[in-house]
Amino acid sequence: MSAYDGRASYASWAIRFAASLEGILCVLSGMSNVAQMKDNLSYMRDFQPLTAEERAVLRESQQILGASPAIPCTSCQYCTKGCPKHINIPGIFAAMNSRLLDGAIDQASLAYTEATAEGGRATDCIACGQCERACPQHIPIIEQLRRCAATLEG
Numbered sequence: 001m002s003a004y005d006g007r008a009s010y011a012s013w014a015i016r017f018a019a020s021l022e023g024i025l026c027v028l029s030g031m032s033n034v035a036q037m038k039d040n041l042s043y044m045r046d047f048q049p050l051t052a053e054e055r056a057v058l059r060e061s062q063q064i065l066g067a068s069p070a071i072p073c074t075s076c077q078y079c080t081k082g083c084p085k086h087i088n089i090p091g092i093f094a095a096m097n098s099r100l101l102d103g104a105i106d107q108a109s110l111a112y113t114e115a116t117a118e119g120g121r122a123t124d125c126i127a128c129g130q131c132e133r134a135c136p137q138h139i140p141i142i143e144q145l146r147r148c149a150a151t152l153e154g
């Protein structure tokens with residue numbers, strides 16, 4: 001996507017995709033700061049639906065992402081609030097992703113140590129399932145934590 005249009009943010013692709021669907025009147029965007037709000041306004045004030053060429057770029061990106069070994073965690077933190085074991089799930093997944101994507105063994109190990117410094121290691125998971133019900137990405141968190149434990153605690 002950035003090779004096609006280096007000025008367009010990733011969020012702009014997602015929001016314009018949703019707003020381009022037939023019958024959609026409103027798109028909710030989770031913004032965290034003023035810069036993100038300005039970015040949203042820059043393409044929604046004078047909205048242009050995705051062109052056929054842009055839709056093709058999105059499909060290609062979807063295929064590339066689908067083939068990625070990374071855990072598709074967005075660090076939204078929705079899963080962490082109710083975890084009875086106070087496990088920093090997105091922090092652990094970020095550590096695992098640096099191993100999966102970059103093969104950075106030492107860096108992943110350090111990131112895992114930092115993510116679990118205040119307790120809540122991957123092996124502490126009791127498989128209660130609270131986090132999986134909260135995850136908007138439908139990540140099989142329990143299974144992924146077992147994988148992280150085997151890789152990063154071994």
Ligand code: SF4
Nearest residue numbers: 083125126128129131
């Ligand atoms: S399944 Fe594991 S990680 Fe998820 S909320 Fe329960 S204890 Fe925490």
Ligand code: SF4
Nearest residue numbers: 073074076077079135
């Ligand atoms: S809810 Fe899902 S996407 Fe969000 S931080 Fe947790 S694992 Fe990642």
